[in-house]
Amino acid sequence: MRLDHPSPDDLGQDYLEIRDLTVDFDGFKAVSGVDLTLLQGRVHFLIGPNGAGKTTLIDAITGLVPATGVARYRNHNLLALKSHRIVRAGIGRTFQTATVFEELSVLQNLDIAGGVHRSPFALLRARRGTPDYVEAALGTIGLGDLRDRPAGVLAHGQKQWLEIGMLLVQDAKVMLLDEPVAGMSAEEREETGALLQRIGTERTIVVVEHDMDFVRSFADLVTVMHAGKVLTEGTVTEIQANARVQEVYLGRTADAAEAAEAAEADAVTHEGAGRD
Ligand SMILES: Nc1ncnc2c1ncn2[C@@H]1O[C@H](COP(=O)(O)OP(=O)(O)OP(=O)(O)O)[C@@H](O)[C@H]1O
Numbered sequence: 001m002r003l004d005h006p007s008p009d010d011l012g013q014d015y016l017e018i019r020d021l022t023v024d025f026d027g028f029k030a031v032s033g034v035d036l037t038l039l040q041g042r043v044h045f046l047i048g049p050n051g052a053g054k055t056t057l058i059d060a061i062t063g064l065v066p067a068t069g070v071a072r073y074r075n076h077n078l079l080a081l082k083s084h085r086i087v088r089a090g091i092g093r094t095f096q097t098a099t100v101f102e103e104l105s106v107l108q109n110l111d112i113a114g115g116v117h118r119s120p121f122a123l124l125r126a127r128r129g130t131p132d133y134v135e136a137a138l139g140t141i142g143l144g145d146l147r148d149r150p151a152g153v154l155a156h157g158q159k160q161w162l163e164i165g166m167l168l169v170q171d172a173k174v175m176l177l178d179e180p181v182a183g184m185s186a187e188e189r190e191e192t193g194a195l196l197q198r199i200g201t202e203r204t205i206v207v208v209e210h211d212m213d214f215v216r217s218f219a220d221l222v223t224v225m226h227a228g229k230v231l232t233e234g235t236v237t238e239i240q241a242n243a244r245v246q247e248v249y250l251g252r253t254a255d256a257a258e259a260a261e262a263a264e265a266d267a268v269t270h271e272g273a274g275r276d
């Protein structure tokens, strides 16, 4: 399959095709000529050191910063749309810090998020019971038992799941998740990974993440960004074997490994010397 010129036969119906995307902050290119094809049914990871441009790329796709180039989704160029239209087109994102309404219940948060597809009249009408799609989202994110609790009392991981639930009720077909597992416990990470795989089968999911263990466990495809550009992309194995990636992204880890190896070799030498 050629990703540079995908045909509809190659790809699921939903894919996001990014070409030459550039974000220029007064002469500083935070994102510079990025090409990326994000496929439906894959959990796609976006990694790279701090300041690589990952969040800015998501901001550009979701209409929060102006950008040049093309981000084609179905028949839209997202870069030409206002952010509320991008949401309506089926693109959802989460932020590095959770943005749930703390005083409102889990259910109310979901109901409000689901409102993007309801008419103003439907929003004014009193609701009886919980709509099916809200119920379904509650089940998927595993917060059914906490539906009436204020979102503010949720654990950190649960808030991120609620945010993902809010994208589900918005019927987001493309989900851009900015560091969803940062600060989560190992157990919460596992659950989040499983959740992403469950919802990823029929969606296009992009996850920004630093933790390589998490990437290794759940990524179908990885794109590495550095200094606003795509450095390389591939499977986790390919990425980890890439010398340039090790240099820019895993630099410190590689140095540490080298230092450890040198120390070990040193110890062996000394051991040998002792035995003589
Ligand atoms: N509004 C802005 N104006 C000017 N420069 C910005 C703006 N937003 C981000 N930048 C710069 O753009 C670069 C990319 O930032 P960005 O937040 O996209 O990186 P990131 O890859 O998400 O990093 P992190 O892993 O730390 O979240 C950084 O050098 C940042 O300082």
Ligand SMILES: [Mg+2]
Residues within 6 Å of the ligand: 054, 055, 056, 096, 178
């Ligand atoms: Mg960021």
